[in-house]
Amino acid sequence: QKEVEQNSGPLSVPEGAIASLNCTYSDRGSQSFFWYRQYSGKSPELIMFIYSNGDKEDGRFTAQLNKASQYVSLLIRDSQPSDSATYLCAVNSPSGTYKYIFGTGTRLKVLA
């Protein structure tokens, strides 16, 4: 079983819709969870981090964490064509060991 799993996609959504990206992780000791966006040919850039159960909102982005079910999700409201990218879920696992594990990423396509 992979440590951090994501559906590779592509996930296609129309412009203005909500895009929902999911990630599951295997290490119950994981403490911190990150969503990165990576445009083709570019480096990953942080969108959000979350470490408490529940929702965390930042502009059009909402991260959701459920530690009991070991999943973390990212919702993008009012999706724009410029949101088209690969979204990487990352887990600091376990906390304090300088080790970040990334999922394989979900490719999102927002159709104009």
Place this chain on the structure above:
Amino acid sequence: DTAVSQTPKYLVTQMGNDKSIKCEQNLGHDTMYWYKQDSKKFLKIMFSYNNKELIINETVPNRFSPKSPDKAHLNLHINSLELGDSAVYFCASSLDGTGGKDTQYFGPGTRLTVL
């Protein structure tokens, strides 16, 4: 001002050669990392350094030797390059590497092609 910089951006070389990639961060972070991203976009951690000390070595072949002369620099030397080493190598840094709100900042990447 570039926060995390890497050189070179592209590296094309023959099998068996030795090459180095340099990384520098001007963020004042204590922790630096090397990642390898393969053709399927899987980003895998190779090494973590905290204050010039090696913390994580993720079963990387010993042909790969990182060096951190100070906490702002983390270089990667690769001996006897193989075809399977072709990938994009990203350097990253973070404040202390302990998770929580510790955000990683990535360099622009070095695309290594081994012929």
